[in-house]
Amino acid sequence: MSNLAELKVGEALKEIQLDPVDRITLIKYAGASGDYNPIHTIDEEAKKAGLPGIIAHGMWTMGNLAKLFTEFYEEGFIQDYTIRFKGMVFLNDVVTLQAELAEENENILTFKVRAVNQNGNEVIMGDVLYHRYAS
Amino acid sequence: MFKEHIGKQSNKVKNIVERGAVKKFAESIGDLHPIFIDEETGKNSRYNRNIAPPTFPRVFDYGTIQGLNLPNKGLIHGEQTYHYERPLLVGEEITCYSVIKNYFEKKGTQGEMGFLVLESFGEDEMGKVVFTSTQTVIITEAVRKVLIG
DSSP states (O other): OOOGGGOOTTOBOOOEEOOOOOHHHHHHHHHHHOOOOGGGTOHHHHHHTTOSSOBOOHHHHHHHHGGGGGGGTTTEEEEEEEEEEOSOOBTTOOOEEEEEEEEEETTEEEEEEEEEOTTSOEEEEEEEEEEEOOO | OOGGGTTOBOOOEEEEOOHHHHHHHHHHTTOOOHHHHOHHHHHHSTTSSOBOOTTGGGGSOOOOOTTOOOOSSSEEEEEEEEEESSOOBTTOEEEEEEEEEEEEEEEETTEEEEEEEEEEEEEOTTSOEEEEEEEEEEEOHHHHHHHHO
């Protein structure tokens, strides 16, 4: 386990590359989150909605991205998490999660966070304000 | 067509940050960290118990806003924010509700798009707000036509 204290502005957390997106993963997220919109799980419904195939829930990608910070919960917590959904994630896409420390202001660390697909396109992007405990 | 709903609030609903639900959720986002699921790790942590992932509030029931009929198809999730005073603790009761914060329309590449901003709140057993979230939903012209028609 590393700690955030040593991280300098401009440096990144260790990125995580997810396994290719498969249907069972999205079915599990639908069940766990209660979001049963069928464009995320059923091909015909996705096609009816004008999509080439099923797409991941934006919130699935957002949920994944937050795990870059999970190992630091003893030092602080995610105070603010802001995301813009920019692109769709399709089956078999390979998503990489990234966070770079942009600013350090007393006990608040501001990270630029994003998830990119195998073509290098951002699918979600935003900020994490990580609140570091005083002691 | 949604403008008249600005300011409307849902009924409040009590939710439990349920251990099994947290585990299932953590697994679904590939984040089965012991701080979320292992009791011993939780006990020995600064929280003295397990916590939930930051996007877990997706699971909660926020009640119903009278008169707001959103289709369950054809909506685009544009933006999402969470603000926390502290992490959610496994086992605690959180009272949730939503307010329609804003609605506006903009010309986009797919015609006139509607932007609905929902703000949601989660309060602990003392009535203190633990988290707020905002969700911006984009309603495409095609869907708006169906709703009006």
